[in-house]
Amino acid sequence: MPSKSVLAEKILEGLRTVLPNPQLGYGLHEPSFDAEEVSLTKECIESGWISYRSQFVDQFEQMLAEFLKVPYVISTVSGTAALHIALLALGLKPNEEVLVPALTFVATTNAISYCGAIPHLVDSCEENLGIDVEKLNEYLKKNTQLNSNGQLVNKNTGNLVKGIIPVHIFGHAVDMKPLCELATQYHLWILEDAAESLGSLYENSYTGTLGTIGVTSFNGNKIITTGGGGAVLVKDPELAKRIRHLSTTAKVAHPWEFWHDEVGYNYRMPGVNAAIGCAQLRKLQRFLENKRKLASAYQDIFKDFDEITYFKEPHYCKSNYWLNAILLKEEYKQQKDLILEHLNQHKIFSRGVWVPMHKLPAFGKTPRMDLNTAENLYDRIINLPSSPSLIQ
Ligand SMILES: *Cc1c(COP(=O)(O)O)cnc(C)c1O
Secondary structure: OOOHHHHHHHHHHHHOOOOOOOOOOOOOOOOOOHHHHHHHHHHHHHHHHOOOHHHHHHHHHHHHHHHOOOOOOEOOOOOHHHHHHHHHHOOOOOOEEEEEOOOOHHHHHHHHHOOOOOOEOOOOOOOOEOOOOOHHHHHHHHEEEOOOOOOOEEOOOEEEEEOOOEEOOOHHHOOHHHHHHHHHHOEEEEEEEOOOOOOEOOOEOOOOOOOOOOEEEEEOOOOOOOOOOEEEEOOOHHHHHHHHHHHHHOEEOOOOOOOOOOOEEEEEHHHHHHHHHHHHHHHHHHHHHHHHHHHHHHHHHHHHOOOOOEOOOOOEEEEEOOOEEEEEEEHHHHHHHHHHHHHHHHOOOOOOOOOOHHHHHHOOOOOEEOOOHHHHHHHHHHEEEEHHHHHO
């Protein structure tokens, strides 16, 4: 077995074929802009309409709806706000439970907590890094039952379990067909967290359009960005109307009267951000192609390594490869921090995956199943620089 520095050095050497310049810093995921972002932002500012009432907001929502082939898009100030408003529109109430992977970005579980509801943590699988559907099914069989109203009850807490949030980690789709079957069987809605997977396909459909509702994010490090921003993707017209209303301070349209018919939220994306988004969306197809090229270049580097595997998209998915990931084999997982330290010292800004939610103070006592695979993946994942500009 090679000594610790030997493996870190071997990975660094391999990476130099894709990230060749020792003087340059390679960020984890940097945005790509050109003159178009500047000119559309200028146009927006000069129009005087920079809030959510800008025509750029309508245009951005329409372009995104057309790209994803989804009937309704409501753009929001962040992906987190999109998750929150989607959960409210689905009718989530305090003390109800939502099934969510322990291995996700904290936004997913935070949004559940904003509703006063309870994240119920689910284990991941190695095939797609998302929800392990088979394990979840076995768990629900033992730990839940349908009550006389056809609602799912957690036998251990007595709370209702209302829905599932699958997260398409690093752009790789969860296996949605069996998950949708499970959701139907247990009377649960599905809210897809497609924050990382804009443009990824599950079979022939874009992720975010397969569940009851989907959300995505345009944060600065996502595949396309509006600075900060997100969107809710909806098929049902009533649900879309409700989301638009709730996220626009629940204001009833009127030329001068301020009438709000319930507590609403100021969550709509401003026009300035949408203008950047319009420019970015025109490049999405090119970014997707670049990212798949970059992924195959990384795959080439690591194909002869015995110590690690390069994480490849599942067979049913065409991934956007938002973040490239390598997995340390079991015997090498102790070296994760050493490898990260070595790469970061050489300005290759790689990182590990998020600390699983049950390890965070806010979610330490939340209900959960055994989370062995999530914990094991945390020990073994390293993300590599993945900006679309790294390859032409
Ligand atoms: C980025 C991200 C979000 C949304 O984050 P915002 O920064 O609020 O846009 C939600 N879930 C996951 C898994 C994410 O990676």
